[in-house]
Amino acid sequence: MLSLYFRLIGSRVRSQMQYRASFWLELVGFALITGLEFAALAILVGRFGGVAGWTVPEVALLYGLSSIAFSLAEMVGRGFDAPFERMIQQGAFDGVLTRPLGAFFQILTSEFQLRRLGRTLQAVLVLAYALPRLSIVWTPDRLLLVPVTVVAGSVIYMALIVIGATITFWTIRTPEVINVFTFGGLQMSQYPLSIYQEWLRAVFLFLIPVGFANYPAALYLLGRADPGGLPAWSAWLTPLVAALFAAAALRFWRFGVSKYTSTGS
Numbered sequence: 001m002l003s004l005y006f007r008l009i010g011s012r013v014r015s016q017m018q019y020r021a022s023f024w025l026e027l028v029g030f031a032l033i034t035g036l037e038f039a040a041l042a043i044l045v046g047r048f049g050g051v052a053g054w055t056v057p058e059v060a061l062l063y064g065l066s067s068i069a070f071s072l073a074e075m076v077g078r079g080f081d082a083p084f085e086r087m088i089q090q091g092a093f094d095g096v097l098t099r100p101l102g103a104f105f106q107i108l109t110s111e112f113q114l115r116r117l118g119r120t121l122q123a124v125l126v127l128a129y130a131l132p133r134l135s136i137v138w139t140p141d142r143l144l145l146v147p148v149t150v151v152a153g154s155v156i157y158m159a160l161i162v163i164g165a166t167i168t169f170w171t172i173r174t175p176e177v178i179n180v181f182t183f184g185g186l187q188m189s190q191y192p193l194s195i196y197q198e199w200l201r202a203v204f205l206f207l208i209p210v211g212f213a214n215y216p217a218a219l220y221l222l223g224r225a226d227p228g229g230l231p232a233w234s235a236w237l238t239p240l241v242a243a244l245f246a247a248a249a250l251r252f253w254r255f256g257v258s259k260y261t262s263t264g265s
Contacts (some may be wrong), residue, residue: 001055001105002035002265003159005105005108005109006084008109009109009112011158012109012111012112013112013114014175016114016115017076017114021196021262023114023115024113026118026236027114027115027117027118027120027121028079028118030115030117030118030122031118031119031121031122032118034067034118034119034122034123035122035125038060038063038067038122038126041063041190042056042057042059042060045092050247051191051192051195052191052194052195052227054191054192056072056148056220057129057130057133058130058134058192058222059136059190059191059192060126060129060130061127061130061131061134061214061218061221061222062189062190062191062192062214062215062218063123063126063151063190063212063219064123064124064126064127064130065118065127065146065149065150065214065218066120066153066186066189066190066210066213066214067122067123067126067186067190068102068120068123068124068127068153068154069149069150069151069152069153069154069156069157069213069214070153070157070182070186070213071116071117071119071120071123072116072150072154073153073154073155073157073158073160073161074113074116074119074157074161075112075113075114075116075117075159076108076112076154077108077157077161077162078111078112078113078116079107079108079109079110079111079112079178080107080108080162080164081161081164081165083110083111084107084110084165084168085172085173087107087163088168088169088172089172089173091262093260093262094262095146099259099261103257104136104250104253104254107165114118134221134222135222136221136222137223142220142221145217145220145221145236146217146221146233149214149217149235149238149240150212150239151239152212152213152215152238152241152242152243153210153212153213153238153241154213155243155244155245155246156209156210156212156213156241156246157182157186157210157211157213158246159245159246159248159249159250160178160181160182160185160208160210160245160249160250161182161251162252162253163178163249163253164178164182164253166249166252166253166255167256169256169257169259169260170256170259181210185204185208185210185211186210188200188204188208188210188211189204189211189213189214189215189252192215192218193205193211193215193226193228193230194226194227194228198228198246209241209242209245211238212234212237212238212241212242213238215230216230216232216234216235216237216238217235217238219234219235220232220233220235220236
């Protein structure tokens with residue numbers, strides 16, 4: 001199954017590279033747009049000398065971790081976004097159900113947007129700016145924590161995208177409330193969670209756990225204490241949180257597929 005996945009994704013990438021100039025323009029465009037996003041964030045934080053005691057490089061660490069995770073989820077899970085919404089509206093999902101492969105696998109491999117690497121590269125550059133300016137003692141566990149957090153964060157965002165797609169079985173269109181948790185969660189996680197009210201922290205840590213995509217790891221790397229009492233060692237819970245959230249999203253997806261009734265046409 002894994003080899004088939006890479007073969008299908010490879011064909012998607014080759015089709016995108018047929019128009020190389022367009023591909024590179026879009027990739028650079030993503031990098032520039034998201035670069036302006038970080039510039040605005042850095043100017044805002046720098047103007048006030050920090051936010052809740054977090055300096056610009058420390059906020060850049062939060063930004064880099066969450067943005068890399070989100071960009072990878074967008075790139076891999078694009079098939080569950082607008083293309084899936086159109087598929088439901090046009091009744092094309094009927095054809096998916098008649099094929100021998102699972103519906104989830106087919107939608108997962110139906111789209112792969114390599115140009116989203118523009119956001120990834122921009123976020124990597126932000127991390128490259130932040131890390132040399134931070135007093136982090138790079139022990140083996142801290143070195144391991146960075147890729148572990150990025151992968152787990154990607155799984156969390158991917159699960160959220162799948163949940164949004166599943167709701168489409170009943171609403172025909174992906175509800176805008178999902179963007180509150182995807183793009184809204186991304187924007188929120190670019191600041192330390194300590195600045196938010198307790199109920200909002202709880203939502204984005206324990207209900208829709210996008211806060212785990214960067215905040216506990218940043219606490220651990222920086223040796224910081226969270227004013228809300230979140231222990232720094234909770235950074236190592238991020239893979240478990242991601243696995244549980246992904247399992248719940250997959251279970252919800254299967255339930256949605258079981259309730260699909262076609263367009264009737």
